Amino acid sequence: SEARKTITATLFPGDGIGPEIATSVKEVFKAADVPIEWEEHYIDTKVDPRTGSFLTWESMESVRRNGIGLKGPMTTPIGKGHKSLNLTLRKELGLYANVRPCLSIPGYRTRYDGVDLVTIRENTEGEYSGLEHQVVSGVVESLKIITRQASKRVAEYAFHYAQQHGRKRVSAIHKANIMKKTDGLFLQCCREVAELYPDIVYEEVIIDNCCMMLVKNPALFDVLVMPNLYGDIISDLCAGLIGGLGLTPSGNIGENGLALMEAVHGTAPDIAGKNMANPTALLLSSVMMLQHLGLNEPAEQIHSSILKTIAEGKWRTGDLGGTATTTEYTKALIDNL
Amino acid sequence: SEARKTITATLFPGDGIGPEIATSVKEVFKAADVPIEWEEHYIDTKVDPRTGSFLTWESMESVRRNGIGLKGPMTTPIGKGHKSLNLTLRKELGLYANVRPCLSIPGYRTRYDGVDLVTIRENTEGEYSGLEHQVVSGVVESLKIITRQASKRVAEYAFHYAQQHGRKRVSAIHKANIMKKTDGLFLQCCREVAELYPDIVYEEVIIDNCCMMLVKNPALFDVLVMPNLYGDIISDLCAGLIGGLGLTPSGNIGENGLALMEAVHGTAPDIAGKNMANPTALLLSSVMMLQHLGLNEPAEQIHSSILKTIAEGKWRTGDLGGTATTTEYTKALIDNL
Numbered sequence: 001s002e003a004r005k006t007i008t009a010t011l012f013p014g015d016g017i018g019p020e021i022a023t024s025v026k027e028v029f030k031a032a033d034v035p036i037e038w039e040e041h042y043i044d045t046k047v048d049p050r051t052g053s054f055l056t057w058e059s060m061e062s063v064r065r066n067g068i069g070l071k072g073p074m075t076t077p078i079g080k081g082h083k084s085l086n087l088t089l090r091k092e093l094g095l096y097a098n099v100r101p102c103l104s105i106p107g108y109r110t111r112y113d114g115v116d117l118v119t120i121r122e123n124t125e126g127e128y129s130g131l132e133h134q135v136v137s138g139v140v141e142s143l144k145i146i147t148r149q150a151s152k153r154v155a156e157y158a159f160h161y162a163q164q165h166g167r168k169r170v171s172a173i174h175k176a177n178i179m180k181k182t183d184g185l186f187l188q189c190c191r192e193v194a195e196l197y198p199d200i201v202y203e204e205v206i207i208d209n210c211c212m213m214l215v216k217n218p219a220l221f222d223v224l225v226m227p228n229l230y231g232d233i234i235s236d237l238c239a240g241l242i243g244g245l246g247l248t249p250s251g252n253i254g255e256n257g258l259a260l261m262e263a264v265h266g267t268a269p270d271i272a273g274k275n276m277a278n279p280t281a282l283l284l285s286s287v288m289m290l291q292h293l294g295l296n297e298p299a300e301q302i303h304s305s306i307l308k309t310i311a312e313g314k315w316r317t318g319d320l321g322g323t324a325t326t327t328e329y330t331k332a333l334i335d336n337l
Numbered sequence: 338s339e340a341r342k343t344i345t346a347t348l349f350p351g352d353g354i355g356p357e358i359a360t361s362v363k364e365v366f367k368a369a370d371v372p373i374e375w376e377e378h379y380i381d382t383k384v385d386p387r388t389g390s391f392l393t394w395e396s397m398e399s400v401r402r403n404g405i406g407l408k409g410p411m412t413t414p415i416g417k418g419h420k421s422l423n424l425t426l427r428k429e430l431g432l433y434a435n436v437r438p439c440l441s442i443p444g445y446r447t448r449y450d451g452v453d454l455v456t457i458r459e460n461t462e463g464e465y466s467g468l469e470h471q472v473v474s475g476v477v478e479s480l481k482i483i484t485r486q487a488s489k490r491v492a493e494y495a496f497h498y499a500q501q502h503g504r505k506r507v508s509a510i511h512k513a514n515i516m517k518k519t520d521g522l523f524l525q526c527c528r529e530v531a532e533l534y535p536d537i538v539y540e541e542v543i544i545d546n547c548c549m550m551l552v553k554n555p556a557l558f559d560v561l562v563m564p565n566l567y568g569d570i571i572s573d574l575c576a577g578l579i580g581g582l583g584l585t586p587s588g589n590i591g592e593n594g595l596a597l598m599e600a601v602h603g604t605a606p607d608i609a610g611k612n613m614a615n616p617t618a619l620l621l622s623s624v625m626m627l628q629h630l631g632l633n634e635p636a637e638q639i640h641s642s643i644l645k646t647i648a649e650g651k652w653r654t655g656d657l658g659g660t661a662t663t664t665e666y667t668k669a670l671i672d673n674l
C-alpha cells in the first residue's frame with residue numbers, strides 16, 4: 001500500500017469547554033482515520049512579550065508553519081490592556097476573510113427549514129480599527145477604515161469561494177447610502193471583482209433591508225460579503241436561524257492558503273469539565289478544515305455522521321434538548337461514521 | 338355639549354403610494370371623529386434655499402408650530418448633493434429618538450407569535466455623522482461620533498418610555514468590546530439613567546448576540562435602546578419578525594413633545610396610483626401619534642379595527658396575500674371601528 005501523507009495541523013483546544021470538545025474532534029478524526037497529526041497549543045497564563053498577548057509566539061509560529069489550524073473557544077482575561085485573543089490571531093496571522101457557512105441541520109428543528117447560505121466577512125479593518133479618541137469632554141469618535149486593498153482581497157475571496165462551491169449569487173451588504181465613502185469604496189471593489197465572474201449574479205443589499213429579508217426569507221441569499229462589523233452582526237443572525245453558534249462552523253482565511261477554523265461560541269465556563277458540552281461547532285469547523293485541505297472524503301464522512309446523529313435524536317447534548325454527555329455523543333458519531 | 342378642542346397636525350403625504358395611504362388615514366380619522374385637523378405639505382420639485390432640500394421651509398415651520406406630524410414615504414431625488422429628506426427632517430427638527438414598537442398582528446401569520454418589543458434608536462449622530470474622508474488613495478475613513486448629551490437624552494427617553502408604557506426591561510445594545518470609547522460612552526450614559534429607574538431591569542447586550550437572540554427568541558426583549566446604526570439594523574430585523582415595514586409604525590421624538598410619526602417603508606413606485614397600497618404602517622403610525630397626544634380612546638379604537646380587519650382576512654391588500662384595494666381595506670376598517 002502507498003505511504004500516506006500525513007498533514008500536521010495546529011490545534012488550540014482553548015479554555016472552558018474547549019479541551020472537551022477538542023477531545024471529541026481528536027477521537028472522531030482517529031476513528032475516521034483522518035491523516036492529520038495535531039500540534040497542540042494552549043493559551044499561557046502570562047503575556048508573551050514577543051506577541052504582546054497570552055498567545056505564545058510558538059503557537060503563532062505553529063500555525064504559520066503548518067498553514068492550517070483548528071481553534072476552540074478562548075476567553076480573553078479581563079483587565080486593562082489585554083487584547084482580544086481572537087482578534088490578535090486574526091490580525092497577526094493576516095486572516096483577512098471570515099467564512100461562516102450556515103446550513104440547516106435537518107434533524108434539528110428551528111423556525112427555518114433549508115437555510116443554506118455563507119457569510120464572508122472582511123476580518124481585519126473597518127469598525128475594528130481600534131482607532132478611537134475623545135475629541136473634547138463628552139464627545140468621542142471611532143474611526144472606521146476601509147481600504148481598497150482589504151476590500152478587493154475579501155471580494156476576490158468571496159467570488160472565488162462562490163465559484164469553487166458552485167454557488168450562484170454574491171450579495172454585497174453595505175450602508176453606502178449613509179457611509180458613501182467607506183462603504184462606497186467597499187462596493188466599488190466588489191463591483192470590480194464581480195465583472196470577472198459573469199456567471200455569478202452580483203447584487204448590493206443595504207444592511208437593514210438585508211436583516212429584514214433574512215428573517216423573512218433566508219432563501220433569498222446565497223453568498224454574502226461585507227465589511228467587518230456587518231459580518232459580525234449578520235453571521236450571528238444567520239447562526240440564530242439554524243439554532244445558534246453551537247451548530248455553526250467558521251473559518252478564517254489568510255494568504256497562501258493559510259486557514260484557521262474555529263468554533264465561535266463561548267467557553268461556557270458554567271458547564272466546563274462536566275462532560276456536557278456540544279462539540280458540533282468545532283466538529284463542523286474541522287470538516288471545513290478538511291475541505292480546505294482537499295480531504296473531501298473524510299470531510300463528507302464526518303459531516304454525514306454529525307447530521308445523522310443529530311437527526312436520530314438519541315444522543316443529543318443538553319443545549320439541543322437531549323441528555324447525552326459529550327463522550328456519549330462522540331461515541332454515537334463514531335458509530336455512525 | 339362642550340366645545341371640543343381641535344388639534345392641528347402636519348401631514349406629509351409623501352410621494353409614490355404616499356398620497357393614497359394618507360387618504361386612508363384621513364378617511365379613518367374622519368369616520369372615527371378624531372379631533373385632528375390636517376395641515377398638508379408636499380415635497381417641492383426644486384430645492385428650497387432656506388432648507389437646502391426639497392422640503393419647503395413652510396412645511397418645516399408647520400411641524401415646529403404644530404409640534405406634531407405624520408409622514409408618508411418620500412423618495413430623495415437621485416443626484417449629486419441631494420440630502421436625504423428623511424435625515425434632513427430628523428436633523429433639522431432635532432428628532433433625537435426613533436421609536437419603533439414591534440407588535441405581532443395576531444391575524445397575520447409569520448414564523449413568530451406574540452412579538453412585543455420596542456426599539457429606541459438614537460437618531461442624530463453615531464455612524465450618521467456624515468464625516469468621511471479619503472486619507473490617502475485607497476484608504477477612506479468614516480467617523481462615528483458619540484456624545485454624552487445625545488446618548489443621555491435618548492437613554493432618558495427610553496427609560497421614560499418604558500415607565501410610561503409599563504414595560505419591565507431596557508436592554509442597551511452595543512459593541513463596546515470593540516468600540517470601547519464610543520459605545521462605552523453610550524453604555525455609561527445608559528447606566529447613569531438606569532440608576533434612576535430601580536424598578537426597570539437594565540441589561541447590556543452585544544449587538545451580534547442580540548441579533549442571534551432576536552431570531553431565536555424575541556420574547557427575551559422588551560425595550561431596546563441603541564446608537565443610530567444599530568437601531569437602523571435592529572428595527573428592520575424586528576419588523577421582519579412580524580411581517581415587514583408595511584406593518585410597523587415609527588415615531589421620531591424631539592424636544593418639548595415634538596413628534597413626527599412616519600411609515601418607514603418605501604414609496605413603492607411600481608404600485609403607486611393603482612389603489613393597491615397597504616396603508617397599515619401609516620395608520621399604525623397615526624395611532625402612535627394619537628397616543629402621543631393623549632388621545633387614547635380613538636387610538637385604541639383605530640388600532641382594534643386594524644387588528645380585527647386583518648384578522649378577518651377578507652379585505653387584505655396584495656402584500657398580505659389578499660386582493661383588496663386600498664379603498665376596500667379602508668372601508669372595512671371604517672366598518673370595524
Ligand SMILES: CC(C)[C@H](C(=O)O)[C@@H](O)C(=O)O
Pocket residue numbers: 084086087232264514515545
Ligand atoms: C469576541 C468578539 C471580539 C468577536 C468579534 O466581534 O469579531 C466575535 O463576536 C466573533 O464574531 O468572532
Ligand SMILES: CC(C)[C@H](C(=O)O)[C@@H](O)C(=O)O
Pocket residue numbers: 177178208421423424569601
Ligand atoms: C432611508 C435611510 C436613510 C433610513 C436610515 O438609514 O435611517 C432608513 O433606513 C430608516 O431606517 O429610516
